[in-house]
Amino acid sequence: MGRRLLVTTVLTSVTGFGFPFDKLLPSHIVGIVSLVVLAAVIVADYVKHRAGSWRTIYAVGVVLATYLNTFVLVAQLFKRIPVLFLLAPTQSEPPFALTQALVVLLFVWLGVAAAKGSSPALVRPIP
Secondary structure, X not given: OOHHHHHHHHHHHHHOOOOOOOXXXXXXXXXXXXXXXXXXXXXXHXXXXXXXXXXXXXXXXXXXXXXXXXXXXXXXXXXXXXXXXXXXXXXXOHHHHHXXXXXXXXXXXXXXXXXXXXXXXXXXXXX
């Protein structure tokens, strides 16, 4: 994850807590999980320099943080785009669930690929 993307992802998650709220909402939980994952990504990258198992933690963390942003993006699209809102006004309808399921499958596939690709045993030196 590039430095700019990492900074903007952290800022996106943090700014969600800048608004007054009366109760803990699912959006707050997603923000908290995202910040915990991003903390692990930052440690893996800047403190541990992706050495050993930190390489896998970094790769999977980047995919997970990106998934959480995408999850929120899909939810916002279904709230803000009229045709999508008509398909799933409460976000509990099948079109919303199917879209989120497809997003999950995509990111599971990306996460597995990232974990496999980050394994030190799979990294071969160029002859």
